[in-house]
Amino acid sequence: MTTRFRALLLTGCCLALLQSTVAETVLTGAAFAALLEEARSPASVEAILRWRRHLHTIPELFFEEFNTSAYVRQQLDELGIPYTYPLGITGIRAGPIGAAEGPVIALRADMDGLPITEELDLPYKSTTRGRMHACGHDGHMAMLLGAARLLKAREASLPGRVVLLFQPAEEGLGGARRLIAEGALEGVEAIHGVHVMPSMPAGTIGTRPSTIMAASDRFAVTVRGLGGHGALPHTTRDPVLAASAVVMALQAIVSRETSPIDSAVVTVSRINTGPGAANVIPESVELVGTIRALTAPTFERLHTRLEQVAAGVAAAYGCTAENVTWSAVPYPPTQNEAAMAALVLDVASGLLQGGQGGEGDEGQGGAGPGRAVVVEPMMAAEDFSFYGPAVKQAAFTFLGTGDPALGTDAGLHTPRFALDETQLPLGAALQAGVALEWLQRRAGGQAGAEAGGAEAEAGARDEL
Ligand SMILES: [Zn+2]
Numbered sequence: 001m002t003t004r005f006r007a008l009l010l011t012g013c014c015l016a017l018l019q020s021t022v023a024e025t026v027l028t029g030a031a032f033a034a035l036l037e038e039a040r041s042p043a044s045v046e047a048i049l050r051w052r053r054h055l056h057t058i059p060e061l062f063f064e065e066f067n068t069s070a071y072v073r074q075q076l077d078e079l080g081i082p083y084t085y086p087l088g089i090t091g092i093r094a095g096p097i098g099a100a101e102g103p104v105i106a107l108r109a110d111m112d113g114l115p116i117t118e119e120l121d122l123p124y125k126s127t128t129r130g131r132m133h134a135c136g137h138d139g140h141m142a143m144l145l146g147a148a149r150l151l152k153a154r155e156a157s158l159p160g161r162v163v164l165l166f167q168p169a170e171e172g173l174g175g176a177r178r179l180i181a182e183g184a185l186e187g188v189e190a191i192h193g194v195h196v197m198p199s200m201p202a203g204t205i206g207t208r209p210s211t212i213m214a215a216s217d218r219f220a221v222t223v224r225g226l227g228g229h230g231a232l233p234h235t236t237r238d239p240v241l242a243a244s245a246v247v248m249a250l251q252a253i254v255s256r257e258t259s260p261i262d263s264a265v266v267t268v269s270r271i272n273t274g275p276g277a278a279n280v281i282p283e284s285v286e287l288v289g290t291i292r293a294l295t296a297p298t299f300e301r302l303h304t305r306l307e308q309v310a311a312g313v314a315a316a317y318g319c320t321a322e323n324v325t326w327s328a329v330p331y332p333p334t335q336n337e338a339a340m341a342a343l344v345l346d347v348a349s350g351l352l353q354g355g356q357g358g359e360g361d362e363g364q365g366g367a368g369p370g371r372a373v374v375v376e377p378m379m380a381a382e383d384f385s386f387y388g389p390a391v392k393q394a395a396f397t398f399l400g401t402g403d404p405a406l407g408t409d410a411g412l413h414t415p416r417f418a419l420d421e422t423q424l425p426l427g428a429a430l431q432a433g434v435a436l437e438w439l440q441r442r443a444g445g446q447a448g449a450e451a452g453g454a455e456a457e458a459g460a461r462d463e464l
């Protein structure tokens with residue numbers, strides 16, 4: 001089965017509108033309508049909001065998600081879903097939901113919060129100063145629990161199995177990698193993850209049949225010279241001047257050495273001279289920043305050239321570039337597998353059009369514009385990228401939650417980030433729908449055929 005879609009327009013925004021027909025899915029329009037209706041039922045909405053709001057009050061940092069994990073496990077107990085714990089210190093592999101045997105698809109949510117102090121005065125705001133779910137991972141967990149509820153209700157008819165991965169440490173330390181190393185993907189043939197996206201209109205579902213997010217690494221480099229009195233610069237080797245020149249020269253790696261078609265970023269975000277008087281030239285300056293690229297070769301070249309340029313330019317000023325350090329866990333590019341992404345778009349279209357005669361694109365229940373879209377790749381990164389090389393049929397999807405009227409369009413990782421909770425049931429239905437459709441296609445041999453074709457075409461694969 002191939003997915004046919006037409007990009008309708010690209011008018012200054014990053015979204016190409018998608019038109020896809022429900023008829024291309026194994027699940028019927030009625031099945032999608034029923035799934036979404038059930039996800040939006042009072043009992044489902046009450047549970048999803050209760051889960052999300054409680055989790056929002058208890059944000060924890062990477063590999064410290066003990067209370068978060070305990071709460072998720074408690075909900076799994078109440079849903080009657082078994083689990084393996086711990087994986088990756090706080091991670092959970094729940095399930096399987098479904099048949100005793102058969103193909104396995106994994107659905108993933110991340111669990112960690114951020115070292116940010118929440119500014120909005122919500123009734124369920126973070127109870128810990130300096131900790132905040134500012135990337136929506138609380139919503140991801142609630143959606144996955146919501147999907148679990150939907151799938152559990154259909155357990156007897158599933159032609160295979162669904163496992164749920166609640167992973168730690170997405171924000172920089174590669175919790176996904178740790179989970180994989182500890183066997184979380186055993187038997188898994190396909191995997192899907194969803195991220196809320198305030199820069200996309202609420203109710204929009206977007207993914208991409210290739211690289212969707214960038215590779216990411218972070219660097220620090222010390223430019224060392226010879227300090228002295230600011231009135232006697234000729235007796236010093238000024239590391240501030242040298243570091244300034246390094247910052248400028250690093251910009252040429254992207255603007256002069258990288259094809260304009262090949263997206264890359266070199267950002268120096270901090271210049272640290274340490275404490276000192278205004279008339280004292282310091283001994284050294286530390287530069288800190290990040291590099292991003294959409295392909296592995298460009299990513300590798302950015303690493304090499306950053307070190308070469310820093311050393312060469314520092315030397316021209318009589319200084320040295322020392323102690324270059326990189327992240328413990330650089331994130332590779334997030335590369336969606338084409339057939340899996342097509343399946344996700346089919347399911348998104350089915351959910352958003354289901355029950356409306358198939359041609360409407362106004363969405364369901366007035367919860368946003370309701371469009372399935374192919375998105376442009378973005379230079380943020382995600383550790384979902386580690387799953388792709390381990391599970392070929394991997395796709396990562398964005399759920400639009402931006403609504404200026406609700407004030408939910410503030411960026412991820414900002415202290416005023418707020419989630420449009422009304423989209424969470426749609427996200428739960430999407431996760432469940434992807435699993436149901438994949439299992440149906442797999443049972444009919446269609447997913448296998450698609451996966452084989454994509455495999456023959458190309459093999460392929462940080463943090464928001
Ligand atoms: Zn995130």
Ligand SMILES: [Zn+2]
Pocket residue numbers: 134135171412413463464
């Ligand atoms: Zn994030």
